[in-house]
Amino acid sequence: MKIVYNGELNPRLCKDVLGETIAEIVNADENAIYLDADLMSCISTLKWAKANPERAVDCGIAEANMAGVAAGLAVAGFKPIIHSFGTFASRRIYDQIFLSGGYAKNDITVIGTDPGVTATMNGGTHMPFEDVALYNALPGATVIDASDPVCLISVLKQCQNRPGIKYIRVGRKQLARIYADGSELEIGKAVTLREGTDAVIFAAGLMLHEALQAAASLEAQGVSAAVVDCFTIKPIDADAIEAWAKKCGAVVVAENANRHGGLYDIILEVLAERCPVPAAVVAVEDEFGEVGTQGYLQERFGLTAAHIEEQVRTVLARK
Amino acid sequence: MEYQEQKDLRAFAIRIRMAALEAIHSIGSGHVGGAMSIADTLAVLYGREMNVRPEDPKWADRDCLVVSKGHAGPAVYATLALKGFFPYEELKTLNRGGTRLPSHCDRNKTPGVDVTTGSLGQGTSQAAGLALGNRIKGRKNRVFLIVGDGEAEEGQCWESFLFASAKKLSNLVVLIDWNKRQLDGYLDDVLPMGDFVAKMEAFGFDTVMVDGGDVAQIAAALERTRAGGDKPYAIVLDTVKGHGVDEVEQTAMNHSMPVTDERFERWTAELRQKLEALEG
Ligand SMILES: Cc1ncc(C[n+]2csc(CCOP(=O)(O)OP(=O)(O)O)c2C)c(N)n1
Numbered sequence: 001m002k003i004v005y006n007g008e009l010n011p012r013l014c015k016d017v018l019g020e021t022i023a024e025i026v027n028a029d030e031n032a033i034y035l036d037a038d039l040m041s042c043i044s045t046l047k048w049a050k051a052n053p054e055r056a057v058d059c060g061i062a063e064a065n066m067a068g069v070a071a072g073l074a075v076a077g078f079k080p081i082i083h084s085f086g087t088f089a090s091r092r093i094y095d096q097i098f099l100s101g102g103y104a105k106n107d108i109t110v111i112g113t114d115p116g117v118t119a120t121m122n123g124g125t126h127m128p129f130e131d132v133a134l135y136n137a138l139p140g141a142t143v144i145d146a147s148d149p150v151c152l153i154s155v156l157k158q159c160q161n162r163p164g165i166k167y168i169r170v171g172r173k174q175l176a177r178i179y180a181d182g183s184e185l186e187i188g189k190a191v192t193l194r195e196g197t198d199a200v201i202f203a204a205g206l207m208l209h210e211a212l213q214a215a216a217s218l219e220a221q222g223v224s225a226a227v228v229d230c231f232t233i234k235p236i237d238a239d240a241i242e243a244w245a246k247k248c249g250a251v252v253v254a255e256n257a258n259r260h261g262g263l264y265d266i267i268l269e270v271l272a273e274r275c276p277v278p279a280a281v282v283a284v285e286d287e288f289g290e291v292g293t294q295g296y297l298q299e300r301f302g303l304t305a306a307h308i309e310e311q312v313r314t315v316l317a318r319k
Numbered sequence: 320m321e322y323q324e325q326k327d328l329r330a331f332a333i334r335i336r337m338a339a340l341e342a343i344h345s346i347g348s349g350h351v352g353g354a355m356s357i358a359d360t361l362a363v364l365y366g367r368e369m370n371v372r373p374e375d376p377k378w379a380d381r382d383c384l385v386v387s388k389g390h391a392g393p394a395v396y397a398t399l400a401l402k403g404f405f406p407y408e409e410l411k412t413l414n415r416g417g418t419r420l421p422s423h424c425d426r427n428k429t430p431g432v433d434v435t436t437g438s439l440g441q442g443t444s445q446a447a448g449l450a451l452g453n454r455i456k457g458r459k460n461r462v463f464l465i466v467g468d469g470e471a472e473e474g475q476c477w478e479s480f481l482f483a484s485a486k487k488l489s490n491l492v493v494l495i496d497w498n499k500r501q502l503d504g505y506l507d508d509v510l511p512m513g514d515f516v517a518k519m520e521a522f523g524f525d526t527v528m529v530d531g532g533d534v535a536q537i538a539a540a541l542e543r544t545r546a547g548g549d550k551p552y553a554i555v556l557d558t559v560k561g562h563g564v565d566e567v568e569q570t571a572m573n574h575s576m577p578v579t580d581e582r583f584e585r586w587t588a589e590l591r592q593k594l595e596a597l598e599g
Pocket of ligand 1: 038092354356437466467469501560
């Protein structure tokens, strides 16, 4: 695995990466099957799906049914991958994915696109800030906030043979270029993107770019901040959290989700039990979403590098 | 219906299309197909059938509209702006940060929007609850509910339809925009819905099917629903996704489309021509 972050975007659209990777997985594994709920054209699978109707099933606009059908397919020996927008892939199907899926031990990979502010023009009704919390509360679930297209590919492939419910949230557009093409990221292992000594920023998804920008700016002001990629929110890499908290003595968590029930809470549990140090968060302050560009929404909900810098200073003052 | 009124409603429908396109063009892209297919129905609802007060949008005895296919927001906003619920110019704030006009209908943001929708299916149950509540309160008003044909794939729609007929909600009128297409293409290729008229009848609705692009037929069907009785009403609107703008109709995947300057000019010119032919 190689880190190649330089502040630029990975040129590939995540929706194209999703489309290609899903097709690749299904083509390679006779037990893989992909289901969607009328959003195939949103993740570039429609054309391939039309040529493979047995293994790529459009369930129509009926997400809860899709989750139940996926569970039945699992009983029949398949390893289903299902997709919808993050809101519908979490809230809308929660009871079905929880009981027919998790509780019944039917292994399913769930892809929820447009997490948090990346839902932009679809607005508040389509903006999941709570998907992470819901899946964190599902026993045995794996919860991923994809860092970049490379992470997405690596994680999707691992999920195929991982037990339980796997929830992957990822936008459809571009993300920062963080890892070199072909890098593998092990689910459950946090990745250090930047070393530091004064404070550590644990971040995921689109907040990694903001965290790295904040760390660079802080360095110019004489503050050394580490940045750690927590793309696996659950199971959290508790050892890495503990080690970094011990080393720096101050923690900031940055996530594109509600501050309640997400990465921040999971990290606070680790800190409380293993290494209590001052902590702060950059996340959505218990609000519903709204419509706008991603830039507008990141400002509106306080999800920028500047907000991270501010929280690092706050937490340093409490050290 | 008088010929003049028919002409006025047709002109209103064209103006709704033009205004919706103006709004979508101002932000660059949006849900064009499903906004166009419902314009004629919106024209008849707000131009003839519904009892509303633009100056008092929250008037308790108003007729309510629930647009459960909430992504048709731009067509609804166009209609409300033309009716004077808010300034026409505000249409150009569609989807901008801080706007009162978000892509999906929001009762807390837009004057004249009665119910928040956007997660398909959810408007149907809210409409049933609203109709039941109005009846319990003794109000004489009615609730009109617009449902997408693709949206009808959601099980929740059928739970609400069952409820509405069990509770004899004859103050509820369900309008199904049978435009044959959903997001991934034609319903018949994704998940065929079969015979909507037979389904709604089987669910206990007083049901008719009309040409959803013909204001006279829509008006006549709506007029029937004033009679009350002990069944909720369903009107299946036989429509075309993108109706009213040739190029949009003919674009197979017209759910969400960029509206470039060029397209906007061309499409608006077509609509202006139709308006002139109508009004001279
Ligand atoms: C519960 C839910 N699932 C998926 C979507 C995404 N979505 C928005 S519109 C649409 C297609 C709707 O098709 P239809 O109801 O036929 O509307 P129309 O063709 O009239 O635009 C989809 C899948 C959504 N808004 N809500």
